[in-house]
Amino acid sequence: MNNRELxxxxxxxxxxxxxxxxxxxxxxxxxxxxILPIIFLKRLSDVFEDEITQLSRNYGRDxxxxxxxxxxxxxxxxxxxxxxxxxIARQTTNIGECLTDSVRxxxxxxxxxxxxxxxxxxxxxxxxxxxxxxxxxxxxINILGRYRLGLNDVEPDILGRAYEYLLRKFAEGSGxxxxxxxxxxxxxxxxxxxxxxxxxxxxxxxxxGSGGLLIKxxxxxxxxxxxxxxxxPLRFYGxxxxxxxxxxxxxxxxxxxxxxxxxxGDSMNSPRFLTPRGSIKKYDIVTANPMWNQDFPxxxxxxDSYNRFSFGYPPSNSADWGWIQHMFSSxxxxxxxxxxLDTGAVSRGSGNVGRNRERDIRKGFVEKxxxxxxxLLPENLFYNATAPGIILVINRSKLIERRGQIxxxxxxxxxxxxxxxxxxxxxxxxxxxxxxxxxxxxxxxxRIITKEEAAKNDYNLSPSRYVAQDGEDETLPxxxxxxxxxxxxxxxxxxxxxxxxxLSSLDxxxxx
Numbered sequence: 001m002n003n004r005e006l007x008x009x010x011x012x013x014x015x016x017x018x019x020x021x022x023x024x025x026x027x028x029x030x031x032x033x034x035i036l037p038i039i040f041l042k043r044l045s046d047v048f049e050d051e052i053t054q055l056s057r058n059y060g061r062d063x064x065x066x067x068x069x070x071x072x073x074x075x076x077x078x079x080x081x082x083x084x085x086x087x088i089a090r091q092t093t094n095i096g097e098c099l100t101d102s103v104r105x106x107x108x109x110x111x112x113x114x115x116x117x118x119x120x121x122x123x124x125x126x127x128x129x130x131x132x133x134x135x136x137x138x139x140x141i142n143i144l145g146r147y148r149l150g151l152n153d154v155e156p157d158i159l160g161r162a163y164e165y166l167l168r169k170f171a172e173g174s175g176x177x178x179x180x181x182x183x184x185x186x187x188x189x190x191x192x193x194x195x196x197x198x199x200x201x202x203x204x205x206x207x208x209g210s211g212g213l214l215i216k217x218x219x220x221x222x223x224x225x226x227x228x229x230x231x232x233p234l235r236f237y238g239x240x241x242x243x244x245x246x247x248x249x250x251x252x253x254x255x256x257x258x259x260x261x262x263x264x265g266d267s268m269n270s271p272r273f274l275t276p277r278g279s280i281k282k283y284d285i286v287t288a289n290p291m292w293n294q295d296f297p298x299x300x301x302x303x304d305s306y307n308r309f310s311f312g313y314p315p316s317n318s319a320d321w322g323w324i325q326h327m328f329s330s331x332x333x334x335x336x337x338x339x340x341l342d343t344g345a346v347s348r349g350s351g352n353v354g355r356n357r358e359r360d361i362r363k364g365f366v367e368k369x370x371x372x373x374x375x376l377l378p379e380n381l382f383y384n385a386t387a388p389g390i391i392l393v394i395n396r397s398k399l400i401e402r403r404g405q406i407x408x409x410x411x412x413x414x415x416x417x418x419x420x421x422x423x424x425x426x427x428x429x430x431x432x433x434x435x436x437x438x439x440x441x442x443x444x445x446x447r448i449i450t451k452e453e454a455a456k457n458d459y460n461l462s463p464s465r466y467v468a469q470d471g472e473d474e475t476l477p478x479x480x481x482x483x484x485x486x487x488x489x490x491x492x493x494x495x496x497x498x499x500x501x502x503l504s505s506l507d508x509x510x511x512x
Contacts, residue, residue, distance in 0.1 A: 006147045006154050012165050014146065019166065021139045025132050032166040033244050034132065037117050038144050039162055040251045041103065044077055044117075045085035046150035051075045077254075078109045089145050095134040096123035115264075116250040119243065156256045157219065163210045163248050168383065183289040183340065184381050186424040187391075188212050191287055191338045192220035193433035194373075194393060199225070200232035201284040204330055206267035206323070208238030211249035211260070213287045218258050236260040237283065239267045268319070268326060269300060280306050282332035289340035292385070294319040311364040314357055320345040321361045324392070328370070334397040336372070343390050343462060346374050350460035363459045366406070366451055370394050373407040373436055376463040378415035380422045388412060390463075393436075402439060406454060409435055409446045410467035444468070 006014070019031045026034060055064035055074065072078035081087060083102040091098045099122040107114045124131045149158060164185060197203060197217050205213050214236045225231045236258055240246040246264045253260035263272035273281040301313040301322060308329040314321040320341050327337045349359030365371050373393040380386050414428035424432075435446045447466045454461060 006149075006158070008161065010147075011158070011161055014143070015162055015165055016169070018140055018143045019169070021143060022132055022136050025136055032163060032248070033120050034122070035140070035144070035166065036163060036248060036251065037103065037120055038099070038140065039149070039158075040117055040255070041083075041088075041099075041106075042085055042144055043149040043158070043255060044106070045079055045083075046148055046153065048075055048077065048079045048084070050150045050152070072109065076257075077106070077113065080105050080109060085145065089141060091141075092138070093134065095137040095141070096121075096130065096132070099123075099137065113250075113254075115243070116247045116254075119247045157215070158255070160210065160212060160215050160252050160255075163252070164212065183209070183212055184421070184423065185212075185216075186426075186429060187289075187340060187377065187381065187389075188216040189220075190375075190424065190429050190432055191340070191391060192216040193429065194338050194375075194391070194436055195220075195285050195287060195336060196224075196437065197221050197234055197285055200234070202235045202237065203285040203287065204237040204273070204281075204283040205286070205288050206239050206271070206326060206330070207288050207290045208240050208249050208262065209245055209289070211236075211238055211252040211262070213289065214238055214249075214260065215252055215256060215258070217285070217287070218256055233259055237273055237281070238262045239265055239272050241266050268296060268322065271306065271326070273330075280308065280329050282335065283330055284332060284335050286327045286330050286335065286337040287339065288323065288327060290319070290323040292320065292342040292389075293317065293344075294323075296322060312357060312361045314361065318344075318348070318358065321358055324365075324394070325361070328365075328394060328396075331394075331396050336393065336395045336397070338391055338393050340389055340391055342385065343376065343388055346390055346392065346461040347465075350458040359459055362461065363455075365394065366454050366459055366461070369398065369403055369451060370396065371406050371454075371461065372398055372402065373409065374461045374463055375409040375432060375436075376412050378412055378422050378424070381415070381424070383421065399439075404451050405448050406451070406461065407436060407439060407446060407448050408461070408463040408466050410463040411445070412464065414445075 015035065018035050022031065022034060051074070052061070052064050052068065055067065058064075059067065068074050068078065083105045088098060088102055100118075103118045107116075107118050122132065122137060147153070191213060195203075195217060197220065203214060203217050205211070208214060218234060218236070221234050236253065238249055238260065240249055240262065241264070243264060246262060249262045250260075253262060261273075265272050271280060275281055295317055296319045298313060298316055301309045306329065309322065309325050311321070311325055323341075324339060324345075327339060331337055345358070346362065349356030349362075352359065371392070372395040373391075375391040375393075377389045377391065379388040382389060409432055411424075411428060411432055414424065414431065415422040416425050431445075435442060439448070441447055445467065447463075449466055457465060
């Protein structure tokens with residue numbers, strides 16, 4: 001057993017070596033589906049061993065085993081002997097069967113791990129052949145058993161970092177990530193500083209992925225209060241549509257000892273967190289990075305039974321303001337939310353003659369004094385797009401001195417070059433959060449505007465419109481231009497339908 005400290009560089013090297021062992025047998029997008037459950041199994045086993053050792057100091061090993069066997073509540077998760085790492089590591093044959101039996105035995109003893117650790121059949125076959133051979137699994141176990149992952153061996157964020165690394169490596173190689181959109185770590189950290197959770201807050205992410213935004217809020221809270229036992233803990237809620245990613249979110253929450261309720265399903269069409277009366281549950285904080293410009297049919301909005309879209313229906317080809325309204329409807333009276341979207345969400349439709357759905361919804365939020373801040377991020381941060389994104393902050397209970405105002409931060413140039421993506425350095429994260437938390441203007445970076453000024457600009461809230469930076473390229477990104485074209489086509493179709501109805505009505509009147 002190699003007990004060297006597992007720092008970030010060692011972690012990434014370790015995971016890449018593991019991924020290389022199954023390269024060729026498993027498609028790259030599936031690496032994490034095999035590697036992460038085994039890492040989680042190793043973590044569970046090492047933590048369980050730590051807990052037995054602690055009890056053994058008072059009672060001896062045999063008595064500690066007997067006590068835990070009789071009362072599983074003495075440990076976080078109870079692992080039967082055949083499912084512990086020491087047994088798995090000894091196996092030389094039928095490795096896939098052993099792994100699959102082990103995770104199933106764990107879920108039998110710990111029902112809340114069902115659908116979490118047992119998401120992969122390590123013994124599965126396809127076209128009569130094993131998906132991943134015992135030889136490869138043996139090598140994988142040897143590599144993943146290299147480090148101890150107990151309570152005092154690694155930071156709890158180990159699984160989250162592992163997930164982020166594997167997803168990022170896949171995204172680097174393919175330019176996308178099979179429908180999963182990786183939120184850069186530094187963007188999630190920035191959001192945690194903006195939201196700055198207080199004791200007892202309930203926090204919700206309607207499309208939580210592996211739980212990264214929730215976990216960063218947890219870590220920010222831990223940083224602030226050092227987990228003082230007298231401080232009321234946070235409570236987390238998340239919903240995720242992809243089963244494998246849902247499992248990762250659950251693993252992440254368990255490893256961090258978070259009070260988290262993670263549900264599976266489509267939040268837009270079937271929200272899982274409801275009150276006893278069937279209405280949307282309300283939270284102190286809501287955060288998300290939904291898929292940008294997602295397609296939802298109009299019936300999603302028209303047939304909504306939760307009264308979420310009172311500001312208006314977004315166009316079918318861009319659900320950005322649909323997600324914003326879902327998140328807004330999930331806020332309590334004092335709640336605040338931060339959402340990551342593409343830049344077009346705060347500018348599309350402004351300057352257009354006549355009706356524009358997104359601009360009109362945006363206008364409603366501005367006029368009701370709900371928009372608190374917009375942060376323009378640098379380009380080439382995200383793996384699913386080279387275009388810059390924005391962080392939109394909406395607050396149902398602004399401080400008195402902020403009412404009637406909107407803070408715009410242009411962080412477009414606050415990045416450092418990375419390979420293959422740019423990133424926000426710690427200094428930029430601190431600067432952005434300091435400007436927001438202290439509500440201040442800085443030349444060339446931030447400006448505070450009034451609702452009236454936003455109205456004069458037809459509710460365009462793009463920071464680059466108000467905070468100029470030397471040499472800034474204001475060319476409309478291609479994807480925004482495409483969305484505007486699709487939106488214009490949809491409006492033309494609607495106008496054609498209205499014209500047909502009018503002509504039909506005239507024809508009927510003439511017949512009468």
